[in-house]
Amino acid sequence: MAVELQPSELGFKRPFDREVTETLKLTNHGDSTVAFKVKTTAPKQYCVRPNSGLIQPNSNVEVQVLLQAMKDEPPLDYKCRDKFLVQSVDIEGSHTSDESVTALWSNIEKTAKSKIQEKKIRVNFLAPGATTNGISESDEKPPSYSAQSPSPQFGSPAPTEKSTMGESTRSAAEATGLAGAAAAISNALPSSTEDVKAQLAAAQREIARLTQELKDPAVRQRKVQEAQQKVQTVVQQSQDSGVPLQIVAGLCLFSFLVAYLFF
Numbered sequence: 001m002a003v004e005l006q007p008s009e010l011g012f013k014r015p016f017d018r019e020v021t022e023t024l025k026l027t028n029h030g031d032s033t034v035a036f037k038v039k040t041t042a043p044k045q046y047c048v049r050p051n052s053g054l055i056q057p058n059s060n061v062e063v064q065v066l067l068q069a070m071k072d073e074p075p076l077d078y079k080c081r082d083k084f085l086v087q088s089v090d091i092e093g094s095h096t097s098d099e100s101v102t103a104l105w106s107n108i109e110k111t112a113k114s115k116i117q118e119k120k121i122r123v124n125f126l127a128p129g130a131t132t133n134g135i136s137e138s139d140e141k142p143p144s145y146s147a148q149s150p151s152p153q154f155g156s157p158a159p160t161e162k163s164t165m166g167e168s169t170r171s172a173a174e175a176t177g178l179a180g181a182a183a184a185i186s187n188a189l190p191s192s193t194e195d196v197k198a199q200l201a202a203a204q205r206e207i208a209r210l211t212q213e214l215k216d217p218a219v220r221q222r223k224v225q226e227a228q229q230k231v232q233t234v235v236q237q238s239q240d241s242g243v244p245l246q247i248v249a250g251l252c253l254f255s256f257l258v259a260y261l262f263f
Contacts, residue, residue: 002117003028003036003055003088010084011124011131016070024063024084024121028055032092037105038063039085039154046082048157052101054091074125082123085154089116 004027012020028034037052047066055061065084074080089108108116 002119003034003086005086005119005121009122009124010065011126012067013126013130014073014128016067016073016125018069020067022065022067024065024086025060026055026063026086026088027060028057030090031057032090033057034088035091035101035104035108036061036086036088038065038157039087040082040157041084041154042082043157044068046084046157051157052105054101055088076127078125080123080125083154084121084123086119086121087116088119 006025006027010022010024012022024038026036034055035052036055038048040046040048045068047068049064049066050061051063053061089112091104091108
């Protein structure tokens with residue numbers, strides 16, 4: 001027995017720059033458990049929760065259909081061609097409690113595909129303020145579909161919108177990181193010719209100060225004394241470690257020359 005669908009059409013109300021959610025109610029009026037699965041012609045545009053499951057006898061299940069946010073909203077006179085396909089099958093006696101719904105459907109499509117019943121639902125894009133009960137404003141009945149009639153290609157929509165949210169969050173984080181790097185570089189660079197001149201003058205003053213220190217005899221004497229102390233330390237360490245005296249003397253002479261010439 002096929003499940004009953006309410007509403008007979010899905011109407012999504014503008015604006016579409018945000019996510020829009022509608023509810024599809026699936027009712028099982030029979031005495032047997034029914035397995036269902038929802039497919040769509042635009043699986044990347046919609047998320048369905050749950051997109052498959054079981055309906056107990058004389059019970060119903062509410063399915064949330066989420067239309068993803070659009071970058072560019074379609075014109076008001078745009079005729080949406082998206083459709084949903086609801087498949088259902090009686091599983092009384094063919095389902096075990098430890099079998100998943102995915103495995104159940106895989107087995108049914110292999111062994112009892114002819115028992116699957118299908119119903120199709122059209123999608124309408126409604127103007128702002130219009131009712132969202134899934135029925136068009138002119139109250140026209142949707143065209144009837146049969147399981148044998150030619151149909152467009154349907155695919156299983158994503159069960160949740162987590163992946164889309166994750167991509168949005170990651171894109172926002174990357175944009176924030178790039179903006180922070182650009183701001184740091186902008187702050188480090190001089191903003192005007194005056195800033196460049198000021199930084200250049202400061203650098204010249206620092207060079208002049210260092211040059212003056214090198215010309216001061218007291219500074220040169222202090223550098224020589226520091227070099228001699230380092231030489232004595234090296235000699236003492238070499239004696240303790242057993243390094244040949246010729247190598248130590250060469251290192252001392254080299255250190256003294258470097259200190260005298262450059263300091």
